[in-house]
Amino acid sequence: MKFLLIVLLVGSAVAFSPDWFPKTRRYSWSVGRDVQVLEGRTLIVNTINGRAKGPAIFAKQGDTLMVTVTNNLPDAGLSIHWHGMEMRGYQLYDGPIGLVQCAIAPGESMTYMFKVQEGPGTYWYHTHNEMFPAGHDMVRGPIIVMDKDGAAHLDRIFRPYDYTMGNERVLFYQDFAPNYIAHDYLMGLGGLRGIGGFDAEKGIALTAPWSGGMLNGGEENGFMQFNNGVYRFRLLNGASLTPMLWSIDGHRFKVVAADGSEVEPYEVDQVQIHLGERYDVLVKFNVDEPTNVWMRGASTAVTNPAAVVLTTLQLRPDSSYDFVEGPATTSPNPDPVLLNCNYYGEQEKCVSVTALTTKDYEFDHRPLLDDDKIDIHTADFFFTLPPNYGYFFALDGKTYIQNALPHKPMAFPDFDQAKDGNPHSNVMDLDLEKSVIIVFRSGAGIAHPLHVHGHKFEVLEEISRPKPNCFGKGLCDLPDLDTGFSAPVSELAKRKKRGVLKDVIIVPAFGAAVVRFNTDNPGVWFVHCHFDEHVDSGQGFVLNEGNWKAKSVPKDFPSCDYTGRLQGLTTANCNCDPEDMNPEWLCSKDYMCQHVQQQAPKH
Numbered sequence: 001m002k003f004l005l006i007v008l009l010v011g012s013a014v015a016f017s018p019d020w021f022p023k024t025r026r027y028s029w030s031v032g033r034d035v036q037v038l039e040g041r042t043l044i045v046n047t048i049n050g051r052a053k054g055p056a057i058f059a060k061q062g063d064t065l066m067v068t069v070t071n072n073l074p075d076a077g078l079s080i081h082w083h084g085m086e087m088r089g090y091q092l093y094d095g096p097i098g099l100v101q102c103a104i105a106p107g108e109s110m111t112y113m114f115k116v117q118e119g120p121g122t123y124w125y126h127t128h129n130e131m132f133p134a135g136h137d138m139v140r141g142p143i144i145v146m147d148k149d150g151a152a153h154l155d156r157i158f159r160p161y162d163y164t165m166g167n168e169r170v171l172f173y174q175d176f177a178p179n180y181i182a183h184d185y186l187m188g189l190g191g192l193r194g195i196g197g198f199d200a201e202k203g204i205a206l207t208a209p210w211s212g213g214m215l216n217g218g219e220e221n222g223f224m225q226f227n228n229g230v231y232r233f234r235l236l237n238g239a240s241l242t243p244m245l246w247s248i249d250g251h252r253f254k255v256v257a258a259d260g261s262e263v264e265p266y267e268v269d270q271v272q273i274h275l276g277e278r279y280d281v282l283v284k285f286n287v288d289e290p291t292n293v294w295m296r297g298a299s300t301a302v303t304n305p306a307a308v309v310l311t312t313l314q315l316r317p318d319s320s321y322d323f324v325e326g327p328a329t330t331s332p333n334p335d336p337v338l339l340n341c342n343y344y345g346e347q348e349k350c351v352s353v354t355a356l357t358t359k360d361y362e363f364d365h366r367p368l369l370d371d372d373k374i375d376i377h378t379a380d381f382f383f384t385l386p387p388n389y390g391y392f393f394a395l396d397g398k399t400y401i402q403n404a405l406p407h408k409p410m411a412f413p414d415f416d417q418a419k420d421g422n423p424h425s426n427v428m429d430l431d432l433e434k435s436v437i438i439v440f441r442s443g444a445g446i447a448h449p450l451h452v453h454g455h456k457f458e459v460l461e462e463i464s465r466p467k468p469n470c471f472g473k474g475l476c477d478l479p480d481l482d483t484g485f486s487a488p489v490s491e492l493a494k495r496k497k498r499g500v501l502k503d504v505i506i507v508p509a510f511g512a513a514v515v516r517f518n519t520d521n522p523g524v525w526f527v528h529c530h531f532d533e534h535v536d537s538g539q540g541f542v543l544n545e546g547n548w549k550a551k552s553v554p555k556d557f558p559s560c561d562y563t564g565r566l567q568g569l570t571t572a573n574c575n576c577d578p579e580d581m582n583p584e585w586l587c588s589k590d591y592m593c594q595h596v597q598q599q600a601p602k603h
Contacts, residue, residue: 053217054141077103
């Protein structure tokens with residue numbers, strides 16, 4: 001009888017706990033455009049399933065995700081990138097158009113399918129096409145990976161539009177950046193607004209004015225409620241143009257994860273979250289009586305004091321108390337300690353992200369390789385001011401190129417470089433089974449968040465340098481590999497102490513960053529700035545890791561017949577106009593080309 005009871009109990013557990021084993025989780029998304037009121041503003045928005053709040057994906061290690069995306073936009077192709085997912089074995093589903101797929105054309109669908117191999121952490125998804133010609137891009141949202149042995153029945157516990165998990169909260173920030181307007185101006189096509197401004201003392205340039213923002217699709221309505229306790233906030237900056245300082249008045253917090261990897265707790269007052277970055281923090285609320293405080297997501301891109309997403313946190317000791325009504329009236333912490341701050345001269349108590357220590361187990365599959373397997377590369381970037389606005393990378397000391405990807409994806413098995421390639425695709429070739437150092441060096445007047453697809457990397461060092469006199473006047477001098485850092489880069493490369501793991505690194509204005517990773521994931525991986533307008537303007541390059549190509553292309557992949565606006569912006573291949581730029585540089589926008597400038601009528 002006992003044996004039968006045990007069998008019945010085990011059978012019932014297996015029958016009603018399918019999440020005990022890896023599961024295929026299916027989602028169906030329709031991307032469309034409509035008019036919505038968000039944070040009191042009437043906006044044209046591009047959304048998933050009609051909501052500005054992107055549906056969250058909750059999954060476990062080992063699960064398979066199948067996401068069918070249908071494009072119901074009238075005038076734009078699109079693709080989706082799974083930010084922070086290394087896509088090992090699923091390279092073709094990484095998202096970038098021209099690298100691994102063609103655009104999903106209006107009226108077409110595509111199913112993304114990949115196995116969740118990442119450890120527990122905070123990730124996200126977003127579009128990876130050129131910017132939409134109309135409407136704000138709200139096609140983005142969080143991905144939360146849970147431990148494979150965690151709670152069962154995720155589909156019953158977590159709802160896609162409820163960002164709450166017990167004492168955990170997802171805080172997904174976005175801005176209302178008018179991408180296509182700012183883009184058109186800065187590309188010299190519209191002249192609708194001037195450059196925002198430049199502060200030579202701090203080395204900060206602004207490319208577009210603050211236009212508002214929101215938290216969790218605006219559905220928190222400016223208020224969140226908490227009883228006393230310790231809460232984990234998963235912070236994501238899913239904005240297009242706006243880096244952010246995050247804080248809670250009257251509270252310090254402990255940073256416990258960065259870009260999906262666990263770190264040793266580090267206590268601060270504020271954290272800067274640049275575009276694409278994620279930080280998990282622990283906050284303790286311990287009030288004696290109900291009170292309200294401000295939670296601040298303040299833009300660091302402008303000096304306008306209104307450039308902040310404010311949320312009132314209503315706090316109380318426990319449920320026996322009533323919450324206090326009305327907004328908070330509190331002030332920020334005085335003299336705050338800020339993590340991930342790297343603008344030159346921004347503030348005194350500024351702590352580099354390198355102060356974080358990633359937990360040892362995060363490196364279990366990321367061994368240090370022998371010194372004779374270390375390759376050192378440089379990736380230097382610069383930009384030109386409007387009206388000839390564009391971004392350029394020079395790889396390993398070669399020519400500066402405004403990156404342009406081909407129409408036919410480079411990863412396709414029948415891709416022929418001679419026939420299908422774009423001569424302005426900026427490519428860094430990497431051999432497999434090496435330890436790679438990339439030194440990112442900036443000749444630009446703002447900090448840039450650079451994202452590497454297909455890898456998490458160690459941040460070994462980042463430096464800021466005051467260079468106010470070279471802004472907009474030609475290429476700034478760059479840090480020397482032997483003398484510009486705390487030690488020669490060849491010595492940093494051999495360092496046994498592991499750096500904090502990230503997939504986005506902020507390269508300071510006129511500064512540099514040194515990152516390290518192993519070439520153990522063959523593919524064609526995009527490296528780019530996460531300012532939407534910057535990547536569209538050429539600030540990117542390709543890691544050709546192991547000279548990889550797909551063996552075949554899934555049958556349901558989009559055709560490459562679509563030639564709409566998003567496949568046709570980057571049309572020119574030329575040397576840049578010598579009147580405004582170095583004629584040896586390679587430009588990829590027709591209005592920046594010498595032959596176009598010479599043909600233009602003189603005024």
